[in-house]
Structures are given as C-alpha cells and as structure tokens.
Amino acid sequence: MTTVLTAPRRPAATGAPALALREISKTYDGAHTVLDRVSLDVPGGAFIAVLGGRGSGKSTLVHCAAGLDDPTGGEVRIGDRRVNGLGEAKRTLLRQGRIGFVFQSFNLLPSLTVEENLAMPLRLAGAADDRDWLHHLAERTGVARLLRRRPGDLAPVFQQRAAVARAFASRPDLVVADEPTGALDAYEAAEVLDLVRSLVDEWAPGLLMVTGDPAAASRAHATFALEGARLRPVLTSAV
Numbered sequence: 001m002t003t004v005l006t007a008p009r010r011p012a013a014t015g016a017p018a019l020a021l022r023e024i025s026k027t028y029d030g031a032h033t034v035l036d037r038v039s040l041d042v043p044g045g046a047f048i049a050v051l052g053g054r055g056s057g058k059s060t061l062v063h064c065a066a067g068l069d070d071p072t073g074g075e076v077r078i079g080d081r082r083v084n085g086l087g088e089a090k091r092t093l094l095r096q097g098r099i100g101f102v103f104q105s106f107n108l109l110p111s112l113t114v115e116e117n118l119a120m121p122l123r124l125a126g127a128a129d130d131r132d133w134l135h136h137l138a139e140r141t142g143v144a145r146l147l148r149r150r151p152g153d154l155a156p157v158f159q160q161r162a163a164v165a166r167a168f169a170s171r172p173d174l175v176v177a178d179e180p181t182g183a184l185d186a187y188e189a190a191e192v193l194d195l196v197r198s199l200v201d202e203w204a205p206g207l208l209m210v211t212g213d214p215a216a217a218s219r220a221h222a223t224f225a226l227e228g229a230r231l232r233p234v235l236t237s238a239v
C-alpha cells in the first residue's frame with residue numbers, strides 16, 4: 001500500500017492571513033525612507049510577488065516581513081502573532097517554527113549533506129526527525145537521489161531545489177523568497193518557480209517572493225510593484 005504524505009497544516013485559529021503588513025514604513029539613518037506605509041496581506045495558499053528595481057527596497061521588505069528587521073512604523077503579523085516589538089528570542093522561535101526562507105544564493109550549509117540540510121529546520125524547531133516526510137519532500141522537489149551529496153557538488157538549479165525543500169521542511173505558515181531565481185538561467189528559473197507554485201498550491205503556506213524579474217513574478221497568483229517606497233498592484237493575466 002502506498003502511503004500518501006501531505007504537509008499537515010496547523011489549524012488556523014483565527015483565519016488570519018499567513019502574513020499581514022499594516023502600513024509599515026522603514027527609514028534608514030533617520031532620512032532615507034525605503035518603505036512608506038506599505039500594506040499587504042499574504043493569505044495561506046497565495047503566492048504573492050513583489051517586483052522592484054535595484055535598490056527599491058525588496059530585501060528590506062522581506063527582512064521586515066520575516067522578523068529579521070523591525071520597521072520604523074506600522075505592524076507586521078505572522079498569523080495571529082505580532083512580530084515587531086517581540087524580543088529576539090521569541091522572534092527566533094517564531095521564525096524557526098513558522099517561516100521558511102529561500103535566498104538567491106541558496107544559503108545551504110556546505111559541510112552538511114542535502115539530507116542534513118533538509119532536516120535542519122525540523123531540528124531547529126525542536127521537532128522529531130521525520131524521515132518519511134523528509135524523503136517525500138525530497139521526492140517532491142526532485143532531490144531524492146541527491147540526499148547524500150553536499151551542496152557544493154550540485155548544479156545551481158539542484159541547490160535551489162534543495163533550498164526550496166528546506167524552506168518547506170518545517171511545514172511553515174509562511175515562506176519568504178528573496179530573488180530566488182537570481183542565480184539561475186531562464187530555463188532553470190522557470191523550473192524552480194513551477195515547483196514553488198505547485199508546492200504552494202498543494203500545501204498552502206503563504207508565499208511572499210521579491211524579485212526584479214517580471215517573468216518570475218508572472219508565476220505568482222498576484223503581483224505588486226515596489227516603486228518610490230510604495231506598493232501598487234500590477235494587473236496581470238490570470239495564471
């Protein structure tokens with residue numbers, strides 16, 4: 001008998017979106033405003049892209065959304081928890097349990113195997129090892145035959161597939177992706193984005209991706225442009 005493993009969702013206690021940004025602002029050095037009263041909801045099951053040029057504030061937005069940095073004004077909520085204002089220890093716990101990350105440069109730990117990299121979020125969150133789940137995740141993301149390899153031995157597209165698997169490993173409520181296709185060619189980028197889209201559709205975390213690439217943004221359910229420190233919706237054809 002084949003067992004079908006799914007990524008069970010935490011019960012949504014409040015029906016709150018996976019991520020809610022409420023009028024957040026960010027000013028560096030008291031003068032350089034990068035985000036100006038930006039509001040955005042990322043519901044569970046939604047893949048939301050924010051498109052912006054170099055220096056438009058994409059990384060700042062992601063860092064504030066994921067509790068890596070504090071906005072200078074406004075509110076960030078992950079599910080039913082307000083993130084800004086939390087102490088560092090609570091914020092770290094929240095990130096480890098509920099947020100997955102995908103970066104442009106993969107950020108896999110080079111001394112660990114792919115399997116150990118995938119297991120890391122569960123370990124950090126204090127969850128029991130779940131080999132069946134991790135192997136299912138590896139199959140689903142196309143890295144099952146690479147589990148014993150180290151990231152440095154893999155082509156970039158497989159490193160990013162492994163990083164995507166790691167981002168979903170702890171069954172997060174929210175995944176944030178900062179230029180996830182920036183180190184890939186167009187063909188590889190399409191492959192990784194199709195994977196991300198299918199995982200969001202299947203497992204229903206909210207996913208916020210920032211990118212400078214309109215082709216990447218076209219894979220999202222909805223796209224916003226970050227320009228002049230403000231966010232505006234971009235009209236796209238249905239995907």
Ligand SMILES: Nc1ncnc2c1ncn2[C@@H]1O[C@H](COP(=O)(O)OP(=O)(O)OP(=O)(O)O)[C@@H](O)[C@H]1O
Nearest residue numbers: 028029034052053054055056057058059060061212
């Ligand atoms: N810690 C910081 N202190 C001061 N200024 C900063 C800091 N971080 C970012 N900035 C400035 O804020 C602006 C937005 O930076 P950010 O990295 O968020 O943009 P980005 O859209 O991600 O850029 P890129 O596409 O080049 O990575 C830039 O002008 C940058 O120099």
